[in-house]
Amino acid sequence: MSLLKLDSLTKQFGGLTAVKEFSTGLEAGELCALIGPNGSGKTTIFNLITGIYTPTSGTVTFNGQDITGWRPDRITACGIARTFQNIRLFKGLNVLENVVVGKHLRLKSDPFSATFHLPNYRREDEAMFAEGLELLDSLGLSRLAYEAPTSLPYGEQRKLEIARALATDPKLLLLDEPAAGMSPTDSEELMVFITHILKTYKLTILLIEHQMRVVMGICPRIIAIDHGETIAEGTPEYIQNHPKVIEAYLGVADYA
Amino acid sequence: MKKRRNLILTLAALILFGGFLYYAQHTFNPYILRILNLCAVFTIFAVTFNLIFGYTGQFSLGHAGFAAVGAYVAALLTMSAAQKSANFFLKPIISPLANVEIPFLPALLLAGLFASVVGSLVAWPALRLRGDYLAIATLGFSEIIRILLVNLQPITNGALGLKGIPSYTNLYWSWGAALVCIFIIKSLINTSYGRAMSAIRDDEVAAEALGVSLFKHKMMAFAVSAFFVGVAGALMANLISTIDPKVFLFFLTYQIVGITVMGGMGSLTGSTIAAILYTVFLEALRPIESPFTIGPLNIPGIPGMRMVLFSILLLTVILFYRRGLMGTNEFSWDWLIGLFHRKDTALAAPTGGAEK
Structure with missing residues (x-):
């Protein structure tokens, strides 16, 4: 049974559909990356899982329990911790x-x-x-x-945010662009750090990144989304060569 | 070792302070005594406001309303039946209240409890709001309480107010309550619950994501705060012995906000010092409201001049000295002793050593 199960999650803000029929599952101990261009709905998915937003439709199941629409603090209490894209320390x-x-x-x-x-x-x-x-x-x-x-x-502030999230004894850790604003060397070091805590604390990690290169090395599974919809899911090699991913990142070649 | 020394110093300071209160209560004239009592009342107001705003980050403007609840509860519970019937000459007071007369201590506690319940009831819906919206909502609730006081004639005697409330408040009651209030709020801030409140102040979203229940902790800050505000209101009622709804206008809240900002958000020492300075200066500045002459200039007495000065002072603090008197620093014995060690100049402690 998967630890986290998202079943056709949809979130609409007025007329805008930020996340559309998003479904996936995470097995315990997995390290999975969620990639996509700016504004593709990655952070919205995080906010739906952690209860900051209530989904328009669809369900979030964690550890066999339906946690859709729960308050963020209760969701944290049952074992999901997160960090933020923009550092939010006290x-x-x-x-x-x-x-x-x-x-x-x-x-x-x-x-x-x-x-x-x-x-x-x-x-x-x-x-x-x-x-x-x-x-x-x-x-x-x-x-x-x-x-x-x-x-x-x-x-170090980024690391502290992760440390703070770990203090809640999570089973699932959601990292929102942990490498944002870091140099390539620093982000590689951070990825090593992330694989280290994955094993040490027996975690399951879902991480957002929009630079594909950063996650290629460490994540066995990558989910690529665009406009709130899954466009490809699989191994780094598969994602890298998937035409839809290339299209989402680079646009379509149009020689007409 | 250090802990023991600090405990001894605190106890010594408390005994000294108690001695001072005893001396003051028996020798000072009623005017000075009233100012000293008011100092304690405003200390409670400022310290409790600091808990809600300085530590929990909730900009609430309901203090005047909570104080009014405490004041009326204590007044109605301590007045004698004869006093009450003399007061309520337009319409008689409702029957169960007419004959109630209880000692001061239970009256104080009931005033606090009642204010705490009202505070929680106000906070319940209002805490869904943030920032300015919370301020507006709590201000509205505070006004509702005042309007209720004006219109619930059979209970509150309406706009006529209550006269002849027994003046039980003396320095022991007022400063005793202030010390208990400072001690409890300081202890609460130093716990895990206090840290959670500070986390809410710094970043609500992050605090909630770390499993801190926003509602529970904000509610706790409100309930504790409103309790002591109610007690302070009761002390005030039994000090000035006459209250009417006009005592609890928004202006009271404004004064409390001003004192707390001047003392420093997040410093109980600052709140205490600022409350004392404010109360004393307000009295000392009384002459500027009577007519006086500067050289050829003849200035007629303008009531409210002190408030103009107060506003200017507040503006100056906000513009040039945003951290207030103390910033977020607290008085501590280690700090005081460190001061002596560095330079052997004698420096007095900022307050009576009330803080730990």
Whole structure:
């Protein structure tokens, strides 16, 4: 049974159909890329999965449960985490606190025992920070734990966003253009980083990228979309040579 | 080690502050006492506003309404039956309220609870809105509360207001409540729930994607805030002993926003200092509202001149000093001791050492 199943998802904004009858499935442990030109509906699909948008029609099934139209925080609680195309870190909190916020949804103590720092809360709080530090450490960010997130270099901010998403203990991680704005070398390094966390945290990853070259090396399966519709799905070689993909990216040769 | 030292210092400061309150309560004249009490009331107003806006990022303008609820609840619960029948001469008060008279502490708590419930009821629909829209909606609710006070004559005595509320409020009550309020809000901010609130302030979409329930945390900020605002309203009612719906015009909220901005969004120390400075200066500036002469210029007394000055001050802060007095910094013993270590010049603590 697949971990995530999208069944003819459609999203319309007024007269514009951003996503049209999109269906796919993700097996546990898979690393899959979603590619397509600008405005082809990639981020909209992410927003539909994570509950930021409610689909006009179609269903999202995660782990055998229909999560269509759930609130984003409940979807995160059942095991889907995401990052954003434009970095969205919490500027008022330091790096470690940014990660620890991701642990908040697993907190059991009620606000009362938290406010009065009762022993059960103190234990949980300490554990949250210890786990947060451990996570930062395993991603090579622990030396920055007490820095302001805005003072980090761009690449590290991207990594911190991934670390923060990992703090929620996800089964499925959605990465929205993690390599956006990075140099080719940096993006290759990031892809290695992504394959590393895929194995270490036993994740399933769906990632958006619009430069095909970046994902070719690491993703065994690629879904290409244009105008909200799947145009091709398969191995990198298959996608690379698919006429519709070439058409979507380069346009049709017209020698008439 | 450091923790222990800070705890001892905090306790010492509290005892000193308590001593000061005792001394003040027994020696100062009623005028000064009233100003000191008002300082505490405005401290609560500013600190609670900071929780909603400075820490949770929700621009709510409902403070005057919540304060009104607290003030009326406490007033009606503490007034004697005879006072009530003297007040309600147009239309008698509804029967169960006519004979209720309870001690101050339960009245304060009930005022807080009632305001908290009203605050939550207001927040429920309003929290679907963001930014300016939330501000407009909460402002509207605050006005609705005031209009209800004017028109629910058998309960609130309408526009006539309530007179002869027993003046129970003294420095122990007012500053005691302020300290409890600062302590609880500070503790709440330092928890995981507080971090989640800050996350909402910084980026709602990201916070929700990390599993933070927006509704639950905003609601929590509103309920806690409104509780203490209600208590502060009650303290105010039992301090000035006369209230009517006009006390709770939008102007009250405006003052609270101004104080909090001047103190620094996200600093409880700043809110406390600004509330005290504001209350004291407002009294100190009273002479400029009476006629005076500068050289050949004869200036007649203009009521409201102080408010003109206040607005100019607020504008200056917003234009040139956006972080306010304290920015997001808090008073701490480590900071104070560090200050002494660096240079041995004696510097006084900014407040009575109320903060940890």
